[in-house]
């Protein structure tokens with residue numbers, strides 16, 4: 001992009017849109033100005049001048065003076081329409097919508113190739129942590145073995161409030177919603193769908209493998225009860241919702257599952273809406289990235305960084321795809337888990353490869369054992385709210 005000042009057309013003026021507005025206004029060195037903001041509800045009160053706003057997407061998509069479309073809305077289908085139309089119209093696009101991106105990655109990749117326009121989405125995965133650009137540029141080789149960690153701010157906030165402040169799940173969730181961390185439908189956070197979308201995106205940039213979100217197993221934190229919390233505390237552990245993708249022998253597996261985390265683990269001290277990502281590569285062992293994973297200005301900063309990167313013609317090269325050495329996706333991996341339930345008819349223990357510990361009381365039972373990830377994915381009995389699962393380190 002050769003222009004000295006770029007004109008932005010923004011879709012969405014909610015938590016992230018307003019966060020971007022604030023960050024842009026307080027950042028001196030960036031030559032970008034907002035030309036138009038497209039929103040959904042014309043009757044909502046807005047904190048800035050009404051002349052900025054429109055409800056007609058074409059006021060942005062068909063305006064030849066708008067260089068960059070910034071998509072920050074909470075509707076997946078509309079977001080895909082906006083982003084794909086903008087790319088076809090030859091406009092550079094920045095987005096934070098991880099669900100829309102994860103569900104449409106092959107098509108979005110193709111649109112960039114065909115239309116030769118950049119599409120950047122750093123804010124979509126772990127908000128303020130610059131993880132995608134690191135996977136693209138620093139780890140532009142095949143030495144990476146694993147990308148895993150806390151990649152949902154809302155659930156980390158909830159778990160922190162439960163473990164550190166003894167708040168109830170519902171109170172902590174309400175706070176995460178009030179603070180603008182949670183998705184419009186918060187089940188996406190607490191059931192682990194949102195971190196799965198991020199893992200699908202990170203997996204492509206880390207390993208070059210396209211995976212559909214439905215291929216990846218996610219189990220969230222909504223089944224957690226006081227017995228599980230005591231189980232964790234008695235072992236000197238906390239609980240964190242972990243997204244993981246890991247390469248081994250030409251394959252890559254991925255999942256989102258709650259884990260017991262011991263005090264020595266770097267993820268133990270990641271609190272509130274912060275995210276933490278551990279990378280493992282062949283010669284460096286572990287590297288750790290930490291930063292705010294949700295919230296208006298934290299996410300707005302990542303969006304601004306993408307806008308700024310467009311000024312020096314930055315685009316993702318998807319280097320791992322080009323290297324043509326991508327591992328094949330698999331769910332064939334063994335995990336050591338704690339499974340808590342009430343009565344034996346609620347679970348199928350024959351799915352376990354082995355069981356090393358069994359506990360029974362009048363109120364709760366649990367087993368610790370090894371089970372295949374594919375078996376977990378197929379286990380309908382895990383949908384029962386009286387059954388919970390935690391992965392052991």
Ligand SMILES: NC(=O)C1=CN([C@@H]2O[C@H](COP(=O)(O)OP(=O)(O)OC[C@H]3O[C@@H](n4cnc5c(N)ncnc54)[C@H](OP(=O)(O)O)[C@@H]3O)[C@@H](O)[C@H]2O)C=CC1
Pocket residue numbers: 011012013014015016017038039040041042044072073074075078096097098099123124127180181182183184293294295296299
């Ligand atoms: N909140 C966070 O911490 C983070 C959010 N994200 C992602 O960023 C995106 C935005 O999230 P967030 O700001 O929290 O959401 P909000 O619910 O706060 O805001 C959504 C905005 O989108 C607008 N909108 C919805 N549909 C349309 C449409 N068809 N055309 C134009 N505008 C539309 C709404 O308009 P109106 O104001 O009229 O209702 C609203 O301004 C989501 O994809 C989310 O997953 C990513 C990282 C962090």
Ligand SMILES: N[C@@H](CC=O)C(=O)O
Pocket residue numbers: 124126127151152153154155181182183189194293294295
């Ligand atoms: N709902 C998401 C927002 C950022 O991606 C989260 O809680 O992490």
